[in-house]
Amino acid sequence: MSGCRGPIPAEENIPAARAGGLGDLPIVVIGAGPVGLAAAAHLAGRGLDFLVLEAGAGAGASVARWGHVRLFSPWRFDIDGAARRLLEAEGWTAPDPDRLPTGAELISGYLAPLAAHPAIAPRLRFGAHVAAISRLGHDRVRTSGRENAPFLIRLASGEEIAARAVIDASGTWTTPNVLGANGLPAHGEAAAAPYIDHALPDILGADRRTYAGRHTLVVGAGHSAATTLLALAALAEDAPGTSITWAIRAASASRTYGGGDADALPARGALGTRLREHVRSGRIRLLTGFHTHTVSRDAGRVTVTSRDLTGAERSVTADRIVAATGYRPDHAIASELRLDLDPVLGSTRALAPLIDPDQHSCGTVPPHGVDELAHPEPDYYAVGVKSYGRAPTFLLATGYEQARSVVAALAGDWDAARDVRLDLPETGVCSSGLAEAQETRVGLATGITGGLLAAPLPSVATASGGSCCG
């Protein structure tokens, strides 16, 4: 790595910042998921000093949580260009480009070797949970000298690190949406947490014993809910006493079912058809118009009460709840920075129209980079799935292009930063013939986009709209 000396030890970092040497400070990347590590690879490739802070114990800590799920994007779309160059120079061989990895394979075949690469490993700290970001000597209100003040990154341990720029690739996995129908936690939701799993538990694998022979309530109307319901239905076939209730806010599940045989995307249609059959047969009990209001625990079980807009109440008692209600970004860590957030999605305002789930599915999101990701706070960028806020249209390939563009800008190479490209074919990213031919262990037809796992199907563009996603 040219022009890049070793990382400044933490104890010297803040004094160096106080001495005014902004240029001597590293660029801090938050998160060693696919996009954070891609940013690290681009930084290494450009010889810029950097430090990756990862809360988890290893690379891809959030991906590991859904390691049993197979991606819908084959390997060719899962590897960042700069990362590939670094890895190949060390003798790594890329996996079969047409294969669909599981989350666990994405880590073992790509993210873990990348994190262990000699250009990255010395600049990567695990167990480093970023609690807050500010500017040294500046709260959000203080303007004078702000752009020359280093960033101050405080870890949960209390340690503080100064940086010349921050690339926040911390994802959204750790901040799932709540069960409450209003977007606020349902009453009692926090206390009932031991009974609640968030999307995509490994029902047919590691988590089987938790669900076998028990009654599970699944809340949500998107793909992760559908996937979880199908896995539970499969479990019910050989685990007597397994029962399933599915609660949605909408008046009908027709949008989750999709178009069945007539659906533009066969995999989506097949998923919906199977779900509808289970509801028709009574294996899955469907509760529509369910507005989760209260969750209460009683004698080892949990009761969820809906209060609809008229005030009418209904309750269901279950052993477990799967909250498949999507994810939201945690902007709280950057609350002392000047962010320009779209009021609906929580992405930057410039990015919002490009990723709007009412207009776009993942394959139709146009390429974008530093200009769309910039905030009023110079040199702070959220990239990866966090950059999309609540829009469920994110794809790794778009995140890798974001990372490339932002790093080019931080290197002062504005021509490269603004030359944003995305080389995605019309098909084969969100769904592929290959994907549709397979099914994951959890029963998800892999042609259904995981990036839209939490999205209600109506937000997915139709094929007539040029979409590739289910």
Ligand SMILES: Cc1cc2nc3c(=O)[nH]c(=O)nc-3n(C[C@H](O)[C@H](O)[C@H](O)COP(=O)(O)OP(=O)(O)OC[C@H]3O[C@@H](n4cnc5c(N)ncnc54)[C@H](O)[C@@H]3O)c2cc1C
């Ligand atoms: C089940 C599923 C299937 C998917 N399938 C596909 C697919 O086939 N193709 C595709 O293109 N996309 C897919 N996606 C969407 C997307 O690509 C992934 O969510 C991807 O993991 C996003 O990468 P990321 O690096 O932005 O964030 P993440 O992978 O979420 O990584 C964020 C990292 O930041 C760390 N972190 C979080 N907070 C902090 C903190 N405060 N301090 C320090 N570290 C922190 C986390 O531990 C984590 O390691 C899928 C998503 C899911 C959920």
